[in-house]
Amino acid sequence: MSTFSSITSHLYTPSYTQHQTPIVLCDFDGTISVKDVTDTLLSHFGQDGCDELEELWVNGKIGSQECMSKQIALMDASLDELNHVLSQIEIDSTFKSFIDYTEQNNIPVHIVSDGLDYAIQFVLKRHGITHIPIYANKLMHDNGRSWRLEFPYANKNCIKQSGNCKCNHVKKQQFFPQILYVGDGTSDYCVSHNVDFVFAKDKLIQYCETNKIEHCAIQRFADVTTALKKTQDALIPVMMVK
Secondary structure (H helix, E strand, C coil): CCCCEECCCCCCCCCCCCCCCCEEEECCCCCCECCCHHHHHHHHHECCCHHHHHHHHHCCCCCHHHHHHHHHCCECCCHHHHHHHHCCCCECCCHHHHHHHHHHCCCCEEEEEEEEHHHHHHHHHHCCCCCCCEEEEEEEECCCCCEEEECCCCCCCCCCCCCCCHHHHHHCCCCCCCEEEEECCHHHHHHHCCCCEEEECCHHHHHHHHCCCCEEECCCHHHHHHHHHHCCCCCCCHHHCC
């Protein structure tokens, strides 16, 4: 029997006392990264059955945790092959300057993703970003060609049956006066109801409009930086809602 272990380096986990600035929670796939990383890996290395699992998830017959767990188990790739594909993943060209701004102004940023911790860490490190807390599903490897997932942030009561319950993460941010969220798609729908303000891309824009969620439509992280600069000493104003 194969023995699986984590290949992710130690992830930074901050501790906070009372904080005077907001916290920014960010989705990764399609929000920070230009492409969905998990979909990219599955398109290269996924074996027969991945598409059927995706269809079951899209139709609401299984949750994302079950879908991803079974899909990742169908991947056939060495670590070097995986890294080669990850090395081609690009991120929003303005994300680094956004991180520089938040650091200068003592605004914490957490990545909260239903993707893969190792993939996120690898991609960010390649772009010179190494110190952001990452909360994501744990990618496990058998030192051969097989892969598994573990779900350290799963919640049995998660409405979406996600591997990483983003709403549960929001509940832990009691030290901050305001929780801001940046996202783009389906995995961000539920959590958007539970934060103070949303910066929305792509499908999340329409969702926020339909559900009357306070938000600002963005195209890149430079738009978030601009908004934060305008509101350093105040909450995000309702006049910004689009």
